[in-house]
Amino acid sequence: MRDVAVVSFAQAPSRRRVPEANEVEILMPVVAEAVEKSGVPREKIGFTCSGSCDYLAGQPFAFVWGLEAIAAWPPIRESHVEMDGAWALYEAWVLLQEGEIDAALVYGFGKSSPGSIRDVMAMQLDPYYYAPMWPDAVSLAALQARAMLDGTDHTEREMAEVAARSRRDAKANPHAQVTGDFDVDMILAEDYLVSPLRKSDCAPISDGAAVVVLAADDLARSVSSRPAWIRGIDHRIEPHSLGARDLTTSESTAVAAERAGALDDKLDVVELLAPFTHQELILRDALNLKNGSAINPSGGALAANPVMAAGLIRIGEAAARITDGSADRALAHATSGPCLQQNLVCVLEGE
Amino acid sequence: MAKLPAAVVGIGQTKHDTKRDDVSIAGLVREAAVRALEDAQMTWSDIDAVVLGKAPDMFEGVMMPELYLAEALGAVGKPMLRVHTAGSVGGSTAVVAAHLVQAGIHERVLTVAFEKQSESNAMWALAPKIPFQPTLVAGAGGYFAPHIREYIRRAHAPDHIGRKVAVKDRISALKNPYAHLHMPDISMETVEQSPILWDPIRFLECCPSSDGACAMVLTSERVAKSASKSPAWIKGTAIRSEPLGLAGRDEVNPRAGRDCAKDVYEQAGITDPRKDIDVVEMYVPFSWYEPMWLENLFFTDEGTGWKMTDDDSTALGGSLPVNPSGGVLSSNPIGASGMLRFAEAAMQVRGTAGEHQIDGARTALGHAYGGGSQFFAMWVVSSEAP
Numbered sequence: 063m064r065d066v067a068v069v070s071f072a073q074a075p076s077r078r079r080v081p082e083a084n085e086v087e088i089l090m091p092v093v094a095e096a097v098e099k100s101g102v103p104r105e106k107i108g109f110t111c112s113g114s115c116d117y118l119a120g121q122p123f124a125f126v127w128g129l130e131a132i133a134a135w136p137p138i139r140e141s142h143v144e145m146d147g148a149w150a151l152y153e154a155w156v157l158l159q160e161g162e163i164d165a166a167l168v169y170g171f172g173k174s175s176p177g178s179i180r181d182v183m184a185m186q187l188d189p190y191y192y193a194p195m196w197p198d199a200v201s202l203a204a205l206q207a208r209a210m211l212d213g214t215d216h217t218e219r220e221m222a223e224v225a226a227r228s229r230r231d232a233k234a235n236p237h238a239q240v241t242g243d244f245d246v247d248m249i250l251a252e253d254y255l256v257s258p259l260r261k262s263d264c265a266p267i268s269d270g271a272a273v274v275v276l277a278a279d280d281l282a283r284s285v286s287s288r289p290a291w292i293r294g295i296d297h298r299i300e301p302h303s304l305g306a307r308d309l310t311t312s313e314s315t316a317v318a319a320e321r322a323g324a325l326d327d328k329l330d331v332v333e334l335l336a337p338f339t340h341q342e343l344i345l346r347d348a349l350n351l352k353n354g355s356a357i358n359p360s361g362g363a364l365a366a367n368p369v370m371a372a373g374l375i376r377i378g379e380a381a382a383r384i385t386d387g388s389a390d391r392a393l394a395h396a397t398s399g400p401c402l403q404q405n406l407v408c409v410l411e412g413e
Numbered sequence: 414m415a416k417l418p419a420a421v422v423g424i425g426q427t428k429h430d431t432k433r434d435d436v437s438i439a440g441l442v443r444e445a446a447v448r449a450l451e452d453a454q455m456t457w458s459d460i461d462a463v464v465l466g467k468a469p470d471m472f473e474g475v476m477m478p479e480l481y482l483a484e485a486l487g488a489v490g491k492p493m494l495r496v497h498t499a500g501s502v503g504g505s506t507a508v509v510a511a512h513l514v515q516a517g518i519h520e521r522v523l524t525v526a527f528e529k530q531s532e533s534n535a536m537w538a539l540a541p542k543i544p545f546q547p548t549l550v551a552g553a554g555g556y557f558a559p560h561i562r563e564y565i566r567r568a569h570a571p572d573h574i575g576r577k578v579a580v581k582d583r584i585s586a587l588k589n590p591y592a593h594l595h596m597p598d599i600s601m602e603t604v605e606q607s608p609i610l611w612d613p614i615r616f617l618e619c620c621p622s623s624d625g626a627c628a629m630v631l632t633s634e635r636v637a638k639s640a641s642k643s644p645a646w647i648k649g650t651a652i653r654s655e656p657l658g659l660a661g662r663d664e665v666n667p668r669a670g671r672d673c674a675k676d677v678y679e680q681a682g683i684t685d686p687r688k689d690i691d692v693v694e695m696y697v698p699f700s701w702y703e704p705m706w707l708e709n710l711f712f713t714d715e716g717t718g719w720k721m722t723d724d725d726s727t728a729l730g731g732s733l734p735v736n737p738s739g740g741v742l743s744s745n746p747i748g749a750s751g752m753l754r755f756a757e758a759a760m761q762v763r764g765t766a767g768e769h770q771i772d773g774a775r776t777a778l779g780h781a782y783g784g785g786s787q788f789f790a791m792w793v794v795s796s797e798a799p
Contacts, residue, residue, distance in 0.1 A: 117476040144470065299483045299491065398477070
């Protein structure tokens with residue numbers, strides 16, 4: 063495997079709605095910041111890849127406008143996944159393995175505010191058997207949370223603890239949207255939004271964008287005093303049909319983590335894309351995390367959840383912990399689909 | 414690390430039609446995928462990863478349909494990627510799949526592209542609201558017609574060229590059992606008598622709106638060498654994009670297309686495309702794009718593409734057959750249309766194109782474009798092992 067590292071990461075501050083800027087306008091300054099911070103000359107960037115979703119913008123070809131934000135002239139080698147930016151990073155990492163280019167630009171962006179994201183996500187479901195019933199995203203997550211509470215030892219108090227810890231840690235994250243000191247008993251006293259989920263168990267609705275610059279080998283060493291090396295990256299998908307999988311575990315996360323070599327050594331930092339508190343508990347179990355790992359020090363998706371960028375942000379946050387020297391080994395995770403259907407695991411290390 | 418060789422060892426496609434109401438979306442993609450696996454003499458369990466491509470999700474009204482198609486495409490427990498690069502997506506999806514092999518990540522990758530356009534109205538789905546502008550464009554033809562008029566003006570092309578391509582590709586399609594349109598009675602007269610939709614594009618000079626899918630199995634050199642049927646070796650892949658809104662960009666002869674062609678030719682060792690390439694499958698959704706792309710792809714000098722069409726060079730028996738399958742003008746499931754071009758190129762060099770096989774085809778170009786003539790994907794395939 064060729065040595066490829068995250069050498070730069072930038073993100074827009076996540077906000078409930080950014081009415082004054084379209085996606086391109088949100089993205090442009092973030093691209094500029096990430097490229098400048100990277101120290102990688104523009105002409106060295108041999109590939110650009112992005113992740114976004116037409117259904118957020120409510121119009122086809124929404125990603126085409128993203129191209130306007132990245133100075134694609136003369137014409138560039140560029141591709142796009144209709145997935146979280148974490149998978150765009152995977153595609154760029156694959157290309158870097160071939161050794162023909164030394165740097166890549168990756169971005170993910172989305173505005174969830176124009177529509178009702180909770181209902182929009184129902185369009186993601188099997189169009190014949192699920193979507194016609196319009197099960198919204200929170201209700202499906204609640205179904206999974208109920209299965210977890212009934213089928214495992216986890217409790218609603220543990221879920222509330224995840225919410226409180228995430229928002230408390232997010233106080234140190236200038237890009238976070240929901241931060242503060244929340245008392246576990248106060249959370250447990252909240253009414254259910256969709257039983258057994260309370261509002262505090264759910265990620266906020268966010269507009270945002272994130273950008274990562276990848277560089278390989280000597281280029282990475284020359285631009286960064288401490289590159290965050292990608293030591294393993296893998297992703298797996300599970301059946302879409304909710305009845306065909308055990309919702310209380312995340313088998314695809316476990317397989318991806320094993321194939322990425324995640325569990326070979328101690329993890330100092332773990333950034334999980336868990337938009338609902340119970341999903342963090344399920345992911346922690348799937349990864350068999352030992353004590354001693356800091357989980358979501360950024361606050362995670364419970365503090366800011368710009369859909370289509372949130373997974374890439376996990377990789378960027380984990381890489382930032384490596385680069386600033388506060389961690390030697392980190393795991394970043396991204397998810398897609400209802401109830402953690404598809405999962406990606408990326409292992410990062412300092413030298 | 415170095416780029417490893419990769420090859421196409423299995424190809425499948427559906428019968429393309431206006432409305433495939435005999436199958437669900439899952440049934441449609443599966444039909445193509447099963448045929449590709451059979452062609453490769455493989456089963457679902459042989460596949461390491463799945464790469465799916467399609468154009469806007471709004472064509473079917475399913476957001477990120479790769480999630481719902483995981484079971485139908487045998488992807489459970491495997492990596493699955495979903496590519497979307499507008500009309501070029503079928504081509505760029507195959508390119509992503511090829512890189513998974515060329516980078517040494519996987520040895521057997523299934524790549525699938527589809528569109529089931531009968532689920533919605535593609536023309537209006539292709540008329541998005543552009544920010545701060547009144548919506549004036551009704552469908553892709555409305556966007557591309559001014560580019561065609563500009564081409565005709567620059568090249569002093571006579572107006573029968575558009576009709577000639579429309580007839581040629583529909584006659585070729587009669588030899589392709591999977592083609593959507595089978596129009597044995599088409600003639601220059603019937604095309605001329607069809608109504609103008611967007612000046613100068615007449616109804617019969619347009620692609621149809623189709624339901625259809627295409628699938629390919631791409632493998633490493635090791636696997637391809639043990640395949641029972643001859644593989645198509647991937648000699649080069651290239652993609653290029655340029656911004657839609659860049660003032661002054663040439664939409665008639667886009668630089669991204671020229672740069673993409675130069676890149677793929679260089680990888681494949683092609684110095685004189687007219688001489689070195691035996692057959693071309695290019696993305697021609699409106700008949701005038703044949704002469705336009707002939708120039709953009711350096712098969713002839715700027716302003717002379719229409720002469721190659723006019724003197725029958727691009728006909729089935731010509732010196733550079735273009736779209737022997739019948740092309741996009743005969744079948745257009747948008748998300749799959751680019752992959753169909755790539756797959757047809759591979760079929761030609763494998764010698765498996767049936768009645769529309771070009772004798773002795775050894776090197777072929779597959780081409781796709783999308784957006785406002787701003788996204789390009791190409792590959793060159795060959796019968797020659799590396």
